[in-house]
Amino acid sequence: MKTVIIKPHHFMDIFKLYGTGIEEFVPDQKMGHDFYAIANAIIKNPYLLCQLTIEGDDICKPCHYYQKHQCQDTLFHIQGISKKGQYNQLLDQRIIELYQLYNTQYQVLELCQIFYRHHELIAKVWKEEDDQQVEKRRDFFVKGVEKYFFKYKDDVMTKYFEDI
Numbered sequence: 001m002k003t004v005i006i007k008p009h010h011f012m013d014i015f016k017l018y019g020t021g022i023e024e025f026v027p028d029q030k031m032g033h034d035f036y037a038i039a040n041a042i043i044k045n046p047y048l049l050c051q052l053t054i055e056g057d058d059i060c061k062p063c064h065y066y067q068k069h070q071c072q073d074t075l076f077h078i079q080g081i082s083k084k085g086q087y088n089q090l091l092d093q094r095i096i097e098l099y100q101l102y103n104t105q106y107q108v109l110e111l112c113q114i115f116y117r118h119h120e121l122i123a124k125v126w127k128e129e130d131d132q133q134v135e136k137r138r139d140f141f142v143k144g145v146e147k148y149f150f151k152y153k154d155d156v157m158t159k160y161f162e163d164i
Contacts, residue, residue, distance in 0.1 A: 003049040003105070004038055005057045008095035009088060009125075011050060011111055014039040016137055019144025033063035046109040046152045052101060054092040087128075094125045109155060116145045 017025070017039070025036035025043075038059050042048060060066045070085040095101070098121045099114055106114070122138040129137075 003051050004041060005051045005053055006038065006059065007054065007057045007088060007092045008052055008099075008101065009091045010035070010038070010057060010059050011042070011052075012095070012115060012122075012141055014042055015112065015115075015144035015148065016141040017144070018043060018147060019140035019142065031063050031065065033059050033066075034061075035059045042108050043148070046107065046112075046148070046155050048108050049105050050108060050111055051105050052092075052096065054089050054096070091125055098124055109152065112145045112148060116142065116149075119145075 014025075014035075023043075025039040027036045038057075042050070056066055056069055099118060101114070119138055119142050122141065123131075123134050126134045126137060
């Protein structure tokens with residue numbers, strides 16, 4: 001796998017879950033998506049190229065709910081939005097704007113650094129969610145990225161000194 005097409009919120013979810021202690025992601029038979037495969041590839045390769053999208057990504061496309069180029073799964077907890085695909089696009093558009101992701105491709109470490117540097121923006125991305133849930137999301141995301149940075153500390157330090 002040379003480049004993964006990924007929604008920004010999926011990328012952040014991977015590191016949130018990594019921060020909860022998940023080391024190896026397993027398939028979700030019910031949904032049929034490829035979250036596990038993409039997450040494992042990202043966790044194992046800090047230089048993997050990620051091409052950002054707000055449309056269907058490599059995680060979504062094999063999912064049972066992904067039809068007609070959009071997620072057809074339903075939502076009940078966000079007022080005014082009934083489809084998960086609509087909400088996800090809203091989240092991804094916010095992430096792109098708030099984090100100023102003007103490039104379309106980033107290495108995993110680069111994206112981690114961008115999101116980590118401004119992790120306080122997570123509250124503005126998931127503003128429809130309960131404050132306590134958003135705080136947990138941010139805390140686990142930060143923990144996941146820090147764990148990743150430690151795992152690849154030599155790569156992070158090399159990248160840091162290249163930027164100076």
